Amino acid sequence: MKNLNSILVIIMVCVLNTAPIFGQTTAKKNKIIADSETAKSEFIKSDPLMKALFDKAYGYAIFPNVGKGGLGIGGAAGNGVVYEQNKRIGMAKLSQVSIGFQAGGQAYREVIFFESKNEMDRFKESRFEFSAQASAVAVTEGASANVKYTNGVMVFTMQKGGLMYEESIGGQQFKFNKL
Template structure:
């Protein structure tokens, strides 16, 4: 059984790291952009206080469709759009590999707010990586009022569907491509 888990981990790592990161067609990019606009509206609809976060943050990255699954070994992936001072500046890829007690699959949205240019530049230089101690706030009415920046970033998520025992953002890595 341990051999199977090691093989599964290696396969997931290869899939998440070898897949073309930005090989989408123009129509796929346009769909991701449209989905990010819809996700932003849904974040604000779920918690009206988030409008101020979108307006006042230095920048943000929206991942409108993140898929996550696993059984002992898991992975997550999603594509998103990056904004600097409310202007679209690029596309991003999220990937995650995890090991531990987990089972199932889920789909969710994720938004990362950047408090400063320095924090956004770390992301744009693909130097932002979430460790196991980073947590995300699940969006519901008023939840963003308690969210705080940690090392210049704040992460909020919104469940779309599925059932999974485990929902951390630890281990996430990002790649950025300017427009």
């Protein structure tokens, strides 16, 4: 059983890293961009106060379709669009492998706000990763009212479907590709 779990982890890591955003077709990129605009609208619709976050953040990355699943060993993956000073500058890939108490599957949206150029640059250099203890705020009306940046970053998620017992974003890694 232990060998099977090890093999599953290796397979998940390979799968999450073999479909990098760098080889995406124009049609796929355009779909991700359109989905990101829809996701931004949905975030603001769910919590109108988020409009100010989008307007004032130095930059942000929107992942409109993140799929996550696991049973003891889990993983997540998604593609998104990166904005700096409200201008689209690139695409990004999110990947995550986790081990621990978790069961189920879900689809969600994620937006990461960057408070300053320093955090944005770390993300663009693909040196950005969430620690194991990182967590996100689930978007509901008014959820953004009292949220503050932590280490220059603020993260929100919005459930799209599915059910999963686990709410951490720890271990997420990102790869950036300039447009």
